[in-house]
Amino acid sequence: MPELVPSLLRQELARLAEEDARLDGRGRWEAREITLETDCLYNAEGSAKVTMGGTIVYAGVKFELRTPWPDRPTQGSLMCGAELRPVAGRKYEPGPPSPQSIELSRVVDRGIRESGCIDMESLCIVPGEKVWGVMIDIHVLSDQGNIFDACGLAAIAALRTAVVPAERFDVGEDHKLQVSSTPIMASYTRAGGRFVYDPSEEEELGGDERIHITLGDEGHLHSLQKGLKGVFTPAEFAEIFDEAQKHCVVLRKLVAKEEGN
Amino acid sequence: MSQGQTGAEQRLVTPGMAIGPSAGKRAGSGIITEQETMIATQLGWLQEKNNTMSVHPIHSAYMPRSGDLIVANVAEVRNNLWFMDINGAFQGLLPMSLAPWKVEFGAARQHMDVGNVVLARVQEVDECHNVVLTMKGVGLRRLNQGAVENIPVQHVDRVRGDGNILLQRLRDASDCRIMVGENGRVWIDGDSNGIAWARKALKMVANKGHTTEFEAILAEMEQEKKGDA
Amino acid sequence: MGGYGDVQLLREDGSRLDGRKLDEMRPVKIEAGILPAADGSAMVTHGLNVAVAAVYGPMEAHPRKIQRQDRAVIDVRYNMAPFSTSDRIRPGFNRRSREISKVTAEALESVVLVERYPRSKIRVEIEILAAEAGTRCAGITAAAVALADAGIPMRDLIVGVASGKIEDTVVLDLDKAEDNYGQADLPVGILPNTGEIAFLQMDGDLSPDEYNLAMEYNFKAAKEIHEVMVDALQRRYQGGDV
Numbered sequence: 002m003p004e005l006v007p008s009l010l011r012q013e014l015a016r017l018a019e020e021d022a023r024l025d026g027r028g029r030w031e032a033r034e035i036t037l038e039t040d041c042l043y044n045a046e047g048s049a050k051v052t053m054g055g056t057i058v059y060a061g062v063k064f065e066l067r068t069p070w071p072d073r074p075t076q077g078s079l080m081c082g083a084e085l086r087p088v089a090g091r092k093y094e095p096g097p098p099s100p101q102s103i104e105l106s107r108v109v110d111r112g113i114r115e116s117g118c119i120d121m122e123s124l125c126i127v128p129g130e131k132v133w134g135v136m137i138d139i140h141v142l143s144d145q146g147n148i149f150d151a152c153g154l155a156a157i158a159a160l161r162t163a164v165v166p167a168e169r170f171d172v173g174e175d176h177k178l179q180v181s182s183t184p185i186m187a188s189y190t191r192a193g194g195r196f197v198y199d200p201s202e203e204e205e206l207g208g209d210e211r212i213h214i215t216l217g218d219e220g221h222l223h224s225l226q227k228g229l230k231g232v233f234t235p236a237e238f239a240e241i242f243d244e245a246q247k248h249c250v251v252l253r254k255l256v257a258k259e260e261g262n
Numbered sequence: 263m264s265q266g267q268t269g270a271e272q273r274l275v276t277p278g279m280a281i282g283p284s285a286g287k288r289a290g291s292g293i294i295t296e297q298e299t300m301i302a303t304q305l306g307w308l309q310e311k312n313n314t315m316s317v318h319p320i321h322s323a324y325m326p327r328s329g330d331l332i333v334a335n336v337a338e339v340r341n342n343l344w345f346m347d348i349n350g351a352f353q354g355l356l357p358m359s360l361a362p363w364k365v366e367f368g369a370a371r372q373h374m375d376v377g378n379v380v381l382a383r384v385q386e387v388d389e390c391h392n393v394v395l396t397m398k399g400v401g402l403r404r405l406n407q408g409a410v411e412n413i414p415v416q417h418v419d420r421v422r423g424d425g426n427i428l429l430q431r432l433r434d435a436s437d438c439r440i441m442v443g444e445n446g447r448v449w450i451d452g453d454s455n456g457i458a459w460a461r462k463a464l465k466m467v468a469n470k471g472h473t474t475e476f477e478a479i480l481a482e483m484e485q486e487k488k489g490d491a
Numbered sequence: 492m493g494g495y496g497d498v499q500l501l502r503e504d505g506s507r508l509d510g511r512k513l514d515e516m517r518p519v520k521i522e523a524g525i526l527p528a529a530d531g532s533a534m535v536t537h538g539l540n541v542a543v544a545a546v547y548g549p550m551e552a553h554p555r556k557i558q559r560q561d562r563a564v565i566d567v568r569y570n571m572a573p574f575s576t577s578d579r580i581r582p583g584f585n586r587r588s589r590e591i592s593k594v595t596a597e598a599l600e601s602v603v604l605v606e607r608y609p610r611s612k613i614r615v616e617i618e619i620l621a622a623e624a625g626t627r628c629a630g631i632t633a634a635a636v637a638l639a640d641a642g643i644p645m646r647d648l649i650v651g652v653a654s655g656k657i658e659d660t661v662v663l664d665l666d667k668a669e670d671n672y673g674q675a676d677l678p679v680g681i682l683p684n685t686g687e688i689a690f691l692q693m694d695g696d697l698s699p700d701e702y703n704l705a706m707e708y709n710f711k712a713a714k715e716i717h718e719v720m721v722d723a724l725q726r727r728y729q730g731g732d733v
Contacts (some may be wrong), residue, residue: 086568088570091550092635143528224674276648304645305724
């Protein structure tokens with residue numbers, strides 16, 4: 002069922018935008034409190050829990066042995082899936098994966114894959130016979146806004162702390178998964194006519210289109226996605242692109258700090 | 263503050279907990295009697311008033327009762343009626359005959375469309391949870407400006423305070439018009455600073471209204487607001 | 492020696508591989524109100540199992556054909572996260588999770604005062620984040636705490652517990668190895684205050700005497716877990732945030 006958008010909410014978001022203010026008192030480019038915890042799921046080979054305000058997301062990494070594709074005999078594979086199950090909020094309904102959860106999965110997947118942070122060749126055990134398949138599953142437990150960034154952060158943190166369970170599969174010694182960089186996603190939603198960072202649930206409900214930017218260590222773009230109804234100008238994009246550079250650095254540091262622990 | 267005012271001796275009960283023998287006492291809300299024993303059915307504070315035991319729940323959904331003043335959102339428009347989201351399990355229905363205007367059949371949408379916010383009263387609720395709303399009455403109207411803040415339904419009484427004393431303080435300090443709907447939606451109208459202050463104050467009342475430091479925090483917030491103005 | 496294959500589950504001195512006594516359960520930790528988006532929620536850590544439950548409602552029952560004119564229906568989804576087990580699980584419903592969801596819903600309907608909410612639905616989402624034998628029981632316990640946290644009226648809580656048999660010996664609360672190589676498992680949902688049973692499954696081989704002993708263990712454990720449930724619910728509010 003589509004959610005009802007109260008007219009007063011849209012009016013208020015517009016008024017706040019004129020005053021350069023936000024519903025919860027944050028600045029336009031300010032994030033809510035973020036926490037990151039890794040190695041928190043017993044049966045996953047890499048795991049992370051992210052909270053952004055009232056949004057809670059878990060990611061778990063699993064490995065499987067598989068036969069490589071015939072045309073790429075020395076390459077392993079990576080798969081990233083996000084589940085938006087009805088646990089996450091009143092608005093989520095049971096049933097097969099919604100277009101929204103497929104979009105979420107694919108946007109997170111592209112950011113990680115296209116950054117090249119995982120060398121598929123490094124996942125080869127016996128060329129043409131045995132390679133590792135890496136699977137990241139992301140589970141949203143509570144949606145109070147900006148699940149995209151939470152999912153992106155949980156996924157890369159889980160990967161960067163994952164241990165390849167070679168002993169259990171009888172193919173050598175357990176070792177850390179090689180992840181050469183830290184792609185990070187930053188998302189912006191139009192609320193009251195202008196873009197804001199880390200949208201809250203109300204800003205998403207009363208807002209318009211959203212833009213997701215995934216940047217690599219050097220600040221290069223690895224994935225972009227525009228979702229929901231609305232249009233934006235090149236100048237608007239230039240502004241959030243600049244902000245994304247700063248926001249991604251902050252989150253990348255958070256991952257590095259957690260890895261250090 | 264009448265609600266949630268908790269002495270240390272007050273008992274926080276959980277579902278299934280035996281409260282005591284039922285002899286000579288009446289079971290109020292949140293209590294059932296089984297084999298001459300009173301049993302709590304909800305998580306909350308045990309209360310005894312006029313020989314009636316009840317549980318003041320810690321969390322509760324909005325259950326409409328006739329006469330409730332509520333803030334509702336138009337969810338669906340038909341030729342001769344509106345369906346309203348009232349923050350309850352079921353939508354409320356506002357028939358054309360109970361709207362504040364004379365409405366021609368088929369012209370309902372010209373008066374109120376999906377997403378409009380209104381101040382309404384619950385006219386009646388039947389046993390099957392059918393809820394009929396009315397907008398005939400003093401002050402009942404479409405809300406064209408202002409903001410809506412959501413508070414937990416069980417804290418509605420706390421926000422008002424005994425004889426609306428606390429609510430009046432919030433109105434005075436924020437210099438806003440504030441209407442508290444029984445369904446946990448509070449309508450606030452005034453200037454931007456006032457609305458922002460009222461939002462913050464409402465959150466504080468809901469979270470801290472029962473604590474000893476509440477009065478001091480509110481007084482400080484009131485001073486700050488005065489200083490700004 | 493009972494059991495399958497050569498796996499030894501009891502030590503020479505009669506204790507279990509993880510050092511527990513026969514009638515000792517794994518440690519249980521419960522936190523209520525952990526999911527801000529839900530009307531009520533709980534996380535139960537039972538040994539290495541982690542179960543999260545969220546409750547939404549009561550809300551209008553959709554689609555109409557599931558509505559009951561005289562009471563609420565409880566819509567339970569028990570789901571194991573893909574990363575919850577040592578081999579990844581494909582996302583989506585399977586026959587096992589459907590069956591567990593069904594009997595769990597019926598158990599919860601036995602304690603919730605469903606007649607208070609005609610035509611309504613109460614959604615209970617059980618998500619298993621880590622599975623090491625005993626997830627359905629941890630899920631029932633989590634669901635009961637989440638329902639209470641949501642303010643849903645119930646005549647009692649339900650505690651999920653299990654006993655079983657390994658090497659011809661009845662033990663409380665099987666862990667992963669004991670579950671895999673044991674001879675019987677008896678998971679139940681016990682109403683801690685009335686002493687009634689709302690959930691019952693069993694598989695394997697138990698004599699009448701073994702059944703009685705396993706049930707005795709279950710009731711003893713239910714009492715202990717119930718104290719943790721009550722503590723979790725009270726802890727959430729006693730401190731201040733009422």
